[in-house]
Amino acid sequence: MGPTVRTELADARDGRARQTPVRTCVGCRSRDEQSALLRVVARPDGSTTRWRILVDERRREPGRGAYLHRDPQCLRSAITRRGLTRALRLPAGSEVELAEVEERMAQQST
Numbered sequence: 001m002g003p004t005v006r007t008e009l010a011d012a013r014d015g016r017a018r019q020t021p022v023r024t025c026v027g028c029r030s031r032d033e034q035s036a037l038l039r040v041v042a043r044p045d046g047s048t049t050r051w052r053i054l055v056d057e058r059r060r061e062p063g064r065g066a067y068l069h070r071d072p073q074c075l076r077s078a079i080t081r082r083g084l085t086r087a088l089r090l091p092a093g094s095e096v097e098l099a100e101v102e103e104r105m106a107q108q109s110t
């Protein structure tokens, strides 16, 4: 049993050293592994105050991204507490179109 315990401890230390990326959810403000969060980006939607929020599934889209749990409650908090517009650096008074994100979250929760 002794050697097994030592191996587990070594693995735990290893995991900490490698550090999976951690991001803060702009909805509930808690930190989580990047893989547990959805990256979203904003794209102009015909004017400088209208933005479409898109899900960046591969986390490759250029520009500022915001991270959200795949949870409609986090999305709601991100809007009402303005965490999303702040994280994406959208101008004051911006309107955001969330249809795609909402749709994606609805798919994930089933």
Ligand SMILES: [Zn+2]
Binding pocket: 025, 026, 027, 028, 029, 030, 068, 069, 071, 074
């Ligand atoms: Zn969250």
